[in-house]
Amino acid sequence: MASLPGSPDNGPSSIHTGLIKEVYDIPMDALIRPFPPEVNEAKVQSLMDTLEDPSMCSLVPPIDVLWIKGRLDGDYYYSFGGCHRYTAHKRLGRKTIKVKLVSSTINDLKIYLGSSTPDLK
Numbered sequence: 001m002a003s004l005p006g007s008p009d010n011g012p013s014s015i016h017t018g019l020i021k022e023v024y025d026i027p028m029d030a031l032i033r034p035f036p037p038e039v040n041e042a043k044v045q046s047l048m049d050t051l052e053d054p055s056m057c058s059l060v061p062p063i064d065v066l067w068i069k070g071r072l073d074g075d076y077y078y079s080f081g082g083c084h085r086y087t088a089h090k091r092l093g094r095k096t097i098k099v100k101l102v103s104s105t106i107n108d109l110k111i112y113l114g115s116s117t118p119d120l121k
């Protein structure tokens, strides 16, 4: 995984990624989000305020991202949760977002997308 900018560091975790220590800054436009986020506007605004406050922004944990290798070795970064954090970053015009990468397979993706799962190359 050579092309991701940023250096690993530690931070708060979800139940899914508690054992994963590395956090990466990944470009927002590298994320594939198949489902549009449904958000509570007040929570998004609160997260935006927190992210903009240098003394508070570390309270926003990285989002979990499924990292999937395509059959021709392509890298795909699928994001399903973290809707409020993703939306807050989007509205702030952030170019990157902190993530924990969960190494995953096409079969994992099928759990989310079923027969709509694309042929990843």
Ligand SMILES: Nc1ncnc2c1ncn2[C@@H]1O[C@H](COP(=O)(O)OP(=O)(O)OP(=O)(O)O)[C@@H](O)[C@H]1O
Residues within 6 Å of the ligand: 038, 043, 046, 047, 050, 059, 060, 061, 080, 081, 082, 083, 084, 085, 086
């Ligand atoms: N001002 C804030 N408002 C809401 N959450 C905050 C704030 N500051 C830090 N956080 C942290 O950000 C995380 C938000 O996660 P939460 O599950 O509420 O939303 P999400 O995962 O971004 O969206 P969703 O659960 O809808 O997919 C929590 O860990 C919370 O503690």
